[in-house]
Amino acid sequence: MIPGPPPQRGPVMSDVAARAGVSHQTVSRVLNGHPHVSATTRTRVLAAIAELGYRRNLSARVLATGRSNVIGVVAQNTTLYGPSSMVQAIGEAALGADLSLTVGHVAGYDATAASRRIVERLVQQGAAGLVFIAPVDAAAEAMRLVPGGVPIVTVDGLPEWQSANVSVDQYTGGLLATRHLLEAGHRTVWHVAGPEPWHGSRAREEGWRAALAEVGAVAPPMPRAGWSAASGYQCGRMLARIPDCTAIFAANDHVALGIMRAMAEQGRRIPEDVSLVGFDDVPEAGYFHPGLSTVRQEFAEVGRQAVRLLLDQLATGTSSAESALVEPVLIPRATVAPPGNQEKA
Amino acid sequence: MIPGPPPQRGPVMSDVAARAGVSHQTVSRVLNGHPHVSATTRTRVLAAIAELGYRRNLSARVLATGRSNVIGVVAQNTTLYGPSSMVQAIGEAALGADLSLTVGHVAGYDATAASRRIVERLVQQGAAGLVFIAPVDAAAEAMRLVPGGVPIVTVDGLPEWQSANVSVDQYTGGLLATRHLLEAGHRTVWHVAGPEPWHGSRAREEGWRAALAEVGAVAPPMPRAGWSAASGYQCGRMLARIPDCTAIFAANDHVALGIMRAMAEQGRRIPEDVSLVGFDDVPEAGYFHPGLSTVRQEFAEVGRQAVRLLLDQLATGTSSAESALVEPVLIPRATVAPPGNQEKA
């Protein structure tokens, strides 16, 4: 607890009641929109509330009712485009459903300790349900701390967790990206993968492999990047020296940016010499040099689905394992072209 | 409130007490680390807690004590790099200070209605203090809803709000950026400003003007962009047609990216024909083509200062108007060069 003087308490329900000349219960009824309150009483109470600047004490309310309309979100890496968009989307969807949102931001990549703590607090606060943005396994560990009866929805979780889950169909995303490059005429497609622990990395990789398999192409070696431009650049410096490498599917847009930079430094032009597809469609992707072809994830839809699944469980009281898949869409721009002549600068 | 069956309640303190063979008060003492509890009793209580999976009810605790160790953060546009970094930084700093954080994310650019609501909820939840990430005036409106006695810290707020505030010194940032271009030999520097409502936009603009004034340079007309690459691109298309425009200070890195794209399309090379400085130092700025010279804001430091100011107020019970300024630092990369020959492609 915070040291220091206790904050002075504001007016409470009985103050309002006294001022309006009614009982506190009538005030409660007005506040909760119960029937059987006369119009005149209601306005008197409302006036008293306004005059006193009364606001009801949520803790007392939650304590008395045993329910809260707060849902918790556990998120990591919220400076990344994907997770932050997800949180934003869930927030908007929750607002629409008249739910309040408490977001527990797990700092940094070290998830375990921090997320335990955040889950603990969310549960203690009486969150009615929890959304785990769980693109890595570490997030699942904290899920076990949640007492039974509290509904959970995961985002980007794994099927074996048996939770209600909503994911972007990253497998299909990888498929779309790779097919797009293949259809441009490339013999095969290289893939710079995302970090191994992320489920999305694995799914994109599988989509890539599947697309290659469809046309009988052999999968080239697969370098692995983080999600950053810096790591994409490192991989790109290698790939730029491989003449055969004319088509690349990058783990995400920022990795693609790093690759573009590395290619440029080696004098390999995009898309004339090397075709490239990213993932995410970050807002600035269209303004890379040249505009990046990529696969967009519909985060807003993910947020809506997550809230919907949570509300379902809340309403029925059952914990379903229903899951939703959101389809990504290919955004073709300027970084894909048929394989041309391989001229070095 | 959420409809549906009320969630079943877990074990409560008296359950633990019964199991451990003590009174509920002793359990409370153990939980709160009070002195005068014998070691054997403590371990018995702890064991009972573990066996029952007991977790204390925060609502009841807050109700009884009248204080919470939760601080609220009101933030907007959390998909933008700046705000999301800020939230992250505050989160880490709060964790270090053993505070819990509840983040209210205001969706989209329409701040007013949503932030009222979020503030209302944060106050009702009994937040001990509030951090407003208030880079625009709209955020200040909601500040008035906060009852007196609840400490407030603003981030990127205005002095006239009389609140404890911490800001990045964006004026100096603008100064640094402009001087850097001037020192490279440019006669004057153009500025593509950020959105008018943002305080940071205005401060950067003033820094720019001040730097120009230092050397007696006359300020060229100032186009205004949003924070996006798209709007930077629009401005850039204009600037690219102005031969005199050889040095540009962009509102932020993404705007700079849009400008780079527009310049490239017009065949104006960076930095040979046009020098460019951005703002923010987003992680991928170094991988733009070419690497973007920019001004970095130390968000982590901002977060630490914000939490420090809040704790000060919490401890003393007074609402100070102390403020902190965090100095930005210039990151020179490849987009600034002396003015050369203006050749068109």
Added chain:
DNA sequence: GCCGAAATTGTGAACGCAAACATGCGTGCG
């Protein structure tokens, strides 16, 4: 071996609210 202080534990009340139950009044119907 006894007294007082310190240590340890227990008891009752209060926090602010909502739900269940109780009350008083008017009104329609037989």
Added chain:
DNA sequence: CGCACGCATGTTTGCGTTCACAATTTCGGC
């Protein structure tokens, strides 16, 4: 004309915790 029912409102109780205070035990010094 009386009875039952519905409306508007008041009273009481309990949610799970902490706090103030009371009760009991332990211990050291003389």
